[in-house]
Amino acid sequence: MKILLSCFFPTLLIAACHIGTPLLRKLPPDAVVLAFGDSLTYGTGASPSQSYPAVLQKLISRTVVNAGIPGETTIEGLARLPRFLDRYHPALVLLCLGANDMLQGRDEGSAAENLKEMIRMAEKQGAQVVLIGVPKPNLLASTPEFYRQIADEFSLPCMENTMSDVLKNNSLKSDFIHPNAKGYQKLAEEIAIFLRKKGAF
Numbered sequence: 001m002k003i004l005l006s007c008f009f010p011t012l013l014i015a016a017c018h019i020g021t022p023l024l025r026k027l028p029p030d031a032v033v034l035a036f037g038d039s040l041t042y043g044t045g046a047s048p049s050q051s052y053p054a055v056l057q058k059l060i061s062r063t064v065v066n067a068g069i070p071g072e073t074t075i076e077g078l079a080r081l082p083r084f085l086d087r088y089h090p091a092l093v094l095l096c097l098g099a100n101d102m103l104q105g106r107d108e109g110s111a112a113e114n115l116k117e118m119i120r121m122a123e124k125q126g127a128q129v130v131l132i133g134v135p136k137p138n139l140l141a142s143t144p145e146f147y148r149q150i151a152d153e154f155s156l157p158c159m160e161n162t163m164s165d166v167l168k169n170n171s172l173k174s175d176f177i178h179p180n181a182k183g184y185q186k187l188a189e190e191i192a193i194f195l196r197k198k199g200a201f
Contacts, residue, residue: 024092024128024157024200032088033057033064034127036081036118037096040134040163041068043184045174050181053094055188060201065090073100074114081118085125092200093122094191096132096163098144099177103137112146119154130157130195135164137177157198162190 027033035041035053043051043066057064067084069076077097084090095118101111115131122129133147141164151158166172172183179187195201 024198027091027200031062031091033092034090035094036067038072039070042070045178046181052184052188059192074111078114090127092128094130099134133160141168
């Protein structure tokens with residue numbers, strides 16, 4: 001029994017060390033956060049001041065750049081990202097793309113590869129990345145597995161189900177696929193909590 005316990009407790013300690021990881025480096029007060037994505041980042045369904053980047057900026061007291069383009073796919077985002085990295089030199093990138101790939105019936109594997117390349121670009125310039133999963137456009141609003149797989153591959157913090165949880169609540173939606181002002185507020189609050197837990201500030 002003692003032998004079993006001696007093997008069991010080290011295993012528990014190892015598992016405990018992984019709880020809450022991966023962590024983020026602290027963001028200095030003058031850090032720029034780049035919110036990069038499509039209409040979910042842009043704030044379709046609410047006013048510009050109610051988009052999640054605008055709300056998040058107030059919550060974390062850091063500059064948050066809204067780099068959302070409605071209708072954008074991951075291949076278009078891949079082409080657009082370099083100039084935003086060069087212009088803003090963000091300390092952190094909140095990457096939230098993939099919805100339009102799924103709406104257009106594009107291959108999930110290609111979307112995943114495009115997201116991976118964007119992560120490589122951001123990290124090459126010294127930016128940290130948080131991946132925000134996007135649910136499939138169906139009644140279940142389930143998030144594809146590839147978001148978690150990408151996060152595991154790159155050891156990234158991943159908000160896998162936050163967007164899905166918002167879009168499952170009709171009181172937080174402006175239409176079938178977009179949050180309303182309350183939904184973006186909820187999303188921003190969850191992101192702020194997540195970043196704090198991961199050590200960003």
